[in-house]
Amino acid sequence: MGSRRDTLLLFALIVLVLLMGFLARSTEGTGAQDFRASSFLTGPAGMGALYQTLRELDLPVHRRTQPYVDADPVGRVTVLIAPEESPSPAEAHAILQAVREGGTLIFALHPAVGGGPLYDSLGVYPHSLREPGRGTPEYSAGREARTEPHPWTQGTAAVKGVRTTFADSSEALARRGATRLLSVGREVAALSWREGRGQVMVWADPVPLTNQHLRTSGAAAIFARAAAQGAGADGRIEFGEWYHGFRGEGSVVRGLRLFLAHHPAGHAALQVMAVLLLLLAVAGRRFGTALPPAPARRRSPLEHVEALAGAYRQAGAQRTARRLLVAGLARRLGRRAPADEAGAAELIGRLSASSPVGRDAAAALQTEWKRGSDADLVSVARGVDRLLDEVRKP
Structure with missing residues (x-):
């Protein structure tokens, strides 16, 4: 009986390994091997880091999985980064009409596509730079583009x-x-112009905006300022994912149902799952207590603060960031959050002058605060944490 059970368990393990390999092969396009410039992707060529950076800056970002005709109206800011499928003439007209009425278009050319109705309407086409002794442009390190004076x-x-x-x-x-x-x-390499009452910004190359290069390229701040200005106070920034092949409502359950019902690989997956369930019902047996899962590795609070500080510095929002830090301090101390810079400075001054505990920590925080835009956001965050630790000591 034991030998038969061991054989069944070994067979189930082999089938499970094969299934995992199949699933890994069918999904490898969403990772390192997928070269689509999509905000859904976290591989080197994806735009997930750019999308998350805008979210960290509290900008109203959104992923659009619909076309630009026969669907929801075009948003205030339309972001199309190297679309794999060029918009149709009707879609290009709808995008540019929304721009002329006060919207913003941020468009990055696809070096391999390089043409289509939207390219023709804007009058932009790509040209590959060739570096002497560095091979083809696709495998070179790229060139450094200097910035021209602009906000x-x-x-x-x-x-x-x-x-x-x-x-x-x-x-x-x-x-x-x-x-x-x-x-x-x-x-x-990048160009901007007015279009009616709106604005167009075109990047000749999407590479500096990709996950692999965003941290070091210096392109994030330029992109964020243009998107924030276009969104204004009540608009939103829409990444056009329809043209990267992400379509529908984006529901995981709906996507899984369509895969299992209509794709040959889905039918095979259903059969494999049925076999595994049968094997588990016949021979599945727990040997001892289940081990707890390993704790997930998370980024340390200091790393998180440093990353956010770098994003705020690039976006020129240091004052806003440090005011939010002091607002969080006020809430945790049971006080009303300051509404502006003057209120934050007054709160820190009161803590430094009259607090029975944490006076030294409050004084150090006040010193860093007085540096204004030159204040180090990491030092301000540490000062807030130190003051809270002193106040909460028994």
């Missing part, structure tokens, strides 16, 4: 990793009122 480029001297610029045939280069944002020598 969006303040604080950013250059953007690294540029492999594509606008071709000389791009009519947008001669468009009246067009402003260069990034240049590699005489070639243009």
Whole structure:
């Protein structure tokens, strides 16, 4: 009996390993091997890091899994980064009409697609940079594009990793009122212009915005400022995922149901799961108490604070960040959160002058606060934590 049970368990294990391999192979497109510039993807070529950065900055980001015609109205800010499928003429018209009525379009060319109705309407086409002795542009480290004077480029001297610029045939280069944002020598890598009552921003190369390069390229701050200005106080920033193949309502249950019901691989998965359930019912038996799962590795609070501080610095929002830190301190001390910089400074001053405990910590926090925009956000966060620790001591 024991030998038969062991055989069944071994067979179930083999089937389970094969199933896991099959699932890994069928989903590898969402990871390192998927080169779509989608905000859903966390692989090197995806835009998940850019999307999360905008969320960390409290910008109203949204993923659109619908086309731009026969669906919901176009949002205030339309983000199309290297779409795998070019919008149709009707969709391109709907996007540009929304821009002319006061919207914003942030568009990055796809070097491999390089054409379509939206490209033609904007008058932009890609041109690959070739570096002497560095092979083809697709496998080179890219060039450094210098920034041109503009409110969006303040604080950013250059953007690294540029492999594509606008071709000389791009009519947008001669468009009246067009402003260069990034240049590699005489070639243009990013461009902006007014379109009716709205704004268009076009990147010739999506690579500096990808997960692999976003931290070091210097492109995040430029993108965030343009998106924030376009969204305004009541708009939202929509990443167009329909043109990367992500369609429908985005429901996991709905996607799983369609896969199992209509895909041949789904039918095979159902059969394998039925066999596994049968084997578990016949031979499944627990030997001893189940082990608790290993704790998930989380980013330390200090790493989280440093990452957020870097994002706020790039976006030029240091004052807002440190005011929010002091607002959190006030709430945890049972006080009303200050509404502005003056209120935050007054709260810290009162704690430094009159608090019976934590006076030294409050004084150190006040010293760092007085540095204004030069204050180190990590030091402010540490000062807040130290003051709370002192107050809460028994």
